[in-house]
Amino acid sequence: MNSKEYKHIEETLYEEKLDNGLTVFLLPRPQMSKTYAIFSTNYGSMDRTFVPIGQSEEVTVPDGIAHFLEHKLFEKKDRDVFADFSKQGASANAYTSFSKTAYLFSATSNIEENVKTLLDFVQDPYFSEQSVEKEKGIIGQEIKMYDDQPDWQSFMGTVKALFKETPINIDIAGTVESINKITKDDLYTCYNTFYHPENMTFFIAGNFNTESMMTLIKENQQAKEFPKLEEIQRSYPEEPKEVAKKQYKHKMPVSVAKCTVGIKESYQELNGSEFVQKDLLQDMIISYFFSKSGQFYEELYKENIIDSSFYFETNLDKNYGYSIIGGNTNNPEQFSTKITELLLSTNNMKITEEEFERMKRKRIGQLLRSMNSLENIASKFIHYHTVQVDYFDLIPIIQELTVDDANDYLKNWISKERLSVCTISAE
Structure with a gap:
């Protein structure tokens, strides 16, 4: 042992x-x-x-x-x-x-x-x-x-x-x-x-x-x-870089429409160091823009485009990765247009050294809090183990990330061909 x-x-x-x-x-x-x-x-x-x-x-x-x-x-x-x-x-x-x-x-x-x-x-x-x-x-x-x-x-x-x-x-x-x-x-x-x-x-x-x-x-x-x-x-089929559909619409009995903007984050197999860097930066950057303290969240809230139902989630696995930004809305077209516009604007942005240090501290704090839960430790450890990453080494890996890593990632993060919109609306 x-x-x-x-x-x-x-x-x-x-x-x-x-x-x-x-x-x-x-x-x-x-x-x-x-x-x-x-x-x-x-x-x-x-x-x-x-x-x-x-x-x-x-x-x-x-x-x-x-x-x-x-x-x-x-x-x-x-x-x-x-x-x-x-x-x-x-x-x-x-x-x-x-x-x-x-x-x-x-x-x-x-x-x-x-x-x-x-x-x-x-x-x-x-x-x-x-x-x-x-x-x-x-x-x-x-x-x-x-x-x-x-x-x-x-x-x-x-x-x-x-x-x-x-x-x-x-x-x-x-x-x-x-x-x-x-x-x-x-x-x-x-x-x-x-x-x-x-x-x-x-x-x-x-x-x-x-x-x-x-x-x-x-x-x-x-x-x-x-x-x-x-x-x-x-055997897994080869996945193209672009999304399958730009728009997906579904009718069902809802009182308020739901709209999500999806980002096709990964479409090929990743393992080890390549996986862990993408996994961490993907999570940190979407949180930087769309968490309640984020620049985009504040803008969306002030313009009454989002409410308390607004959420984002991101996931990376060995063979795929995606991020989803969504919420309830009375105007799905306005919601999706504004989110897409904000996402595309990130191509010309740069994160400062000071901002990135804050992002790292926030992610480390989240990790430490999550380690109070045995359930979370076990499920996360196994998830990372299958892609040849040690979950308990994530904190030192975050500490080693540089602002150049973040800006290189941000420069290539969003493209129109990897964005899609899903709308669930009343029949």
Whole structure:
């Protein structure tokens, strides 16, 4: 077991890659009453075309299968795993994103029992034709529910406008039509390919003994057999630089229209230092302009273009990146025109040394506050780990960024071909 000390945040992280390929991270925080564990696989909704383990031909599986598989793993032949966690005083959950699927629990007692339950249920799939058919009805209702949510339709509409080929333009849950094509064999194909320990990470933070926890996890994994995993062959379509659509409009029963301006931040694979610099600057620069203390926010507010519903979000993953600026508006055209105008004006702007130092201090402060949350640490650590970045090294990396880095980024940040507008308005 290797350990790494991070003196700037007073943390020590323990890591070991087990014989079966599983990477384990332990972050002891004995002063905490709660413990949080997450068991994650590097597999999400966009992984739809791949070569199954043990085969040589590429397959494309139905959309929504990663999310469907997440649901099904909690259901065993004789019980529902949520009940197991509940009996042991733990709160369990799971989520599927475009690039990852994760299973987790938080608890203040019975930590070792809950760790065993987490490892065992994820590594013991049970799918029957009957249970698969039953789940189609449940997930079908979930899909229809999201179809009726304006906020989700606004998000997906923006993503669909931005990306032409990358499968994040497909809803994570799929469609009613696509999930009806899923079979028990499809689930086992995806499970056996992507749920191999070599493609998974286990992270636990909180109140536990480091040595005994690592021993427990090792013994649990040694008692199971897994075939040798060759490198997973995934296939993603080539994504053009420009957006798929300049405008995406959708009608649904809303009292006030919603409008978003999307920025296609990245359309190619990024890893390591290239990823982390773009990730940090993307976040810092959009916050510099659009946070409540930002220059653009003040201008938009004074002109009554935005209200309290105004928001922005930014996301960068290995194969894609986007930023979304949006809110409720009675005049979507005015909203989108002004936001686009402001974004395009950044090409001729320069950030001063003093401003950039403030931006760095603000981002470091946000990071330090977020590290008070075990849930945030675990999910962020795994996110960065999949792109070969150490989450706990972000603060020193921010400190090393220069104003020239920021201005070089700003100069190439916005172009018309990478902007799109999504409007959700009344029928």
